[in-house]
Amino acid sequence: xxxxxxxxxxxxxxxxxxxxxxxxxxxxxxxxxxxxxxxxxxxxxxxxxxxxxxxxxxxxxxxxxxxxxxxxxxxxxxxxxxxxxxxxxxxxxxxxxxxxxxxxxxxxxxxxxxxxxxxxxxxxxxxxxxxxxxxxxxxxxxxxxxxxxxxxxxxxxxxxxxxxxxxxxxxxxxxxxxxxxxxxxxxxxxxxxxxxx
Amino acid sequence: xxxxxxxxxxxxxxxxxxxxxxxxxxxxxxxxxxxxxxxxxxxxxxxxxxxxxxxxxxxxxxxxxxxxxxxxxxxxxxxxxxxxxxxxxxxxxxxxxxxxxxxxxxxxxxxxxxxxxxxxxxxxxxxxxxxxxxxxxxxxxxxxxxxxxxxxxxxxxxxxxxxxxxxxxxxxxxxxxxxxxxxxxxxxxxxxxxxxxxxxxxxxxxxxxxxxxxxxxxxxxxxxxxxxxxxxxxxxxxxxxxxxx
Numbered sequence: 040x041x042x043x044x045x046x047x048x049x050x051x052x053x054x055x056x057x058x059x060x061x062x063x064x065x066x067x068x069x070x071x072x073x074x075x076x077x078x079x080x081x082x083x084x085x086x087x088x089x090x091x092x093x094x095x096x097x098x099x100x101x102x103x104x105x106x107x108x109x110x111x112x113x114x115x116x117x118x119x120x121x122x123x124x125x126x127x128x129x130x131x132x133x134x135x136x137x138x139x140x141x142x143x144x145x146x147x148x149x150x151x152x153x154x155x156x157x158x159x160x161x162x163x164x165x166x167x168x169x170x171x172x173x174x175x176x177x178x179x180x181x182x183x184x185x186x187x188x189x190x191x192x193x194x195x196x197x198x199x200x201x202x203x204x205x206x207x208x209x210x211x212x213x214x215x216x217x218x219x220x221x222x223x224x225x226x227x228x229x230x231x232x233x234x235x236x
Numbered sequence: 237x238x239x240x241x242x243x244x245x246x247x248x249x250x251x252x253x254x255x256x257x258x259x260x261x262x263x264x265x266x267x268x269x270x271x272x273x274x275x276x277x278x279x280x281x282x283x284x285x286x287x288x289x290x291x292x293x294x295x296x297x298x299x300x301x302x303x304x305x306x307x308x309x310x311x312x313x314x315x316x317x318x319x320x321x322x323x324x325x326x327x328x329x330x331x332x333x334x335x336x337x338x339x340x341x342x343x344x345x346x347x348x349x350x351x352x353x354x355x356x357x358x359x360x361x362x363x364x365x366x367x368x369x370x371x372x373x374x375x376x377x378x379x380x381x382x383x384x385x386x387x388x389x390x391x392x393x394x395x396x397x398x399x400x401x402x403x404x405x406x407x408x409x410x411x412x413x414x415x416x417x418x419x420x421x422x423x424x425x426x427x428x429x430x431x432x433x434x435x436x437x438x439x440x441x442x443x444x445x446x447x448x449x450x451x452x453x454x455x456x457x458x459x460x461x462x463x464x465x466x467x468x469x470x471x472x473x474x475x476x477x478x479x480x481x
Contacts (some may be wrong), residue, residue, distance in 0.1 A: 056253055151332035151468040152247040152259075185286045185314050189328055192321035193471070210318070222282050224315025231319070 045071070097168070099144030099161050101126050109133075109142055116140040118175040122165060122194060124148055124182060132180065140178075143168065148186040149193060162194060169201050179207040183228070238295040241265055242310070244351055246331045248284040250276045258284055258305055260292055261334050261351060266342045270294050270305030283307060285314035286331040287355060313355045323358050325472040326369050330354060332466035337376060337457050350375040357432075366476070367432040370445035374428065377449065382406065382456040384448075386429055389413055399424055401448060403455075422448050443476045 041049075045067060053063035070078040094100075095107035102108055109115065109129075119140030123129050129142050145160045157163075168174065177198055181187035195205050211229030212221065221229075243260035246267070251257045256275025262268050270292075274280050283290065289311040296303030317323045330351060338344055350372040357365040377383060383406070388395045390407035391414075400414035400421035401407070414421050425441040425448070450473065454465050 149467070151328060151466045152249060152335060154467075156467055183315075183318060184281070185318070185324065185328060188318040189324055189468075189471075192324065195321075210315075222309060222312055222315075224282060224285070224288075224312030227312065227316050228318070231316075 098129075098142045099126070099146060099164075100129055100142060114139070117173060119178065120165070120168065120174055120176070121178045121180050123180050124187060124190070128180060128182075138178075140176075145190065145194075148181065148184075148190040150186050157193065160190070162197060165194065166197050166201075169198055169203055174201075174203055176204040176206060179205065181207070183208075183210045237297075237299060238293060239265065240291065240293040243268075243290050243292040243307075244313075244331075244334075244348070244355065245284055245286050245288045245290060245307075246335050247286055248272070248275060252276075256280075256284060257302070258307070259335060260290075260305070261338070261344075261348055262292060263345065263348050264343055266344050266348075267334060267338045267340050268292075268294065269340070270296075270303045272305045272307060280307070282312075282315075283309045285312075287314040287317070287327045287358075288312055289352070289355065311355075311359075313359050316359055320361075322475050323361070323365065325468070325475050326365070327355075327358060328468040329466065329472040330369070330372065332468040333373070333376065333453070336463050336466055337380060337453065344379045347372075347376050347379045362432075362434065363436040364432040364434050366437045366442040367427050367435075367445075370425075370428065370442060370449055371432060373446075373449035373453065377452055377457070380457055382452055384452065386424065398429065403451060406452060422451060424448065439476055443473065446473050446476065 091103040243262040290307040389410035398408040400409040
């Protein structure tokens, strides 16, 4: 029905998150109909990103410069490092605008099933950053999962000798959450982490 | 075909965008996997944490198919342990051991019931939960056909002063009979000669217990299948060596 080039583009787009074969086909049709206004700029943007993006050697973020824009930002507090599992978590915290320190992306979590060990994560570079001095607090912003918290405890153990404050994000009732709909694990964590008002 | 059973989540691996392949330890059907639709989504991610107890229903057209699982949370065992590194390490170690040691789709009722009791001990933060853990590993070994025998000395038949275990036979050895060979025997911690009784644990004794069960798990269960001891179990042993409780 369509040429091999178009079919290939559909297949590639169908592999993207949120897209399946049907939606990829619709996206390709949209690109072809708006060749000058969408397809060509998209090509240029993709080429630019493919050529320029690199992993920040300091924090593991993805950016077009190394060190990345976050690490280069002199207004940020270099004494506080927020450790996250993935670049997506870094971007989520940046979107929220709640943290003005530096980041460190581990690149995953320890996982017995997946065979991910400490050497597969960027834990050694985090330890080196803390060891080099100037860091007063490390915030562990791992997911509230068994693997995430196992990793957090491991990182805490690795940092204990440097005398930095290690904190972690609170677990509990989300904003807009109704107690009736929360699972008992979240309720238990929220009850444990209650504080005086 | 389909079945419904009580189960403990061992692991969940993301499959596609929203689904997950979940590994369970079921009460009457042993270790079993299945696809959970929406298992990677917001609603089910918390339920599919290792250690959580669920009511699981499995459906497939043929017995040998992977099949679809639906799960309903019965007890959220993982959440209370997230903040305690030692208990969390015990949970992940137990789940990882089940994953590598138990054959799929073969009932292991004693291992399940022992794991269930261990989860209760961990959840309640019972003072003797590490003893429960080591006893559960002994149960796992026995359930897999490699039970250790601490009832009497393998050499003299004596039932007192049992302080060693023979690495060959897995039987207890008394202090006097084992003295000439003590370099080659494994130490037998005293708490393994009785059931946990709520007594706070001794760190060195637990470490010795873990070394004992670890030796037999590695030599008899895992190595013949060319499987390595899970890293999670090494981390648990390390924690008993490093921390004070």
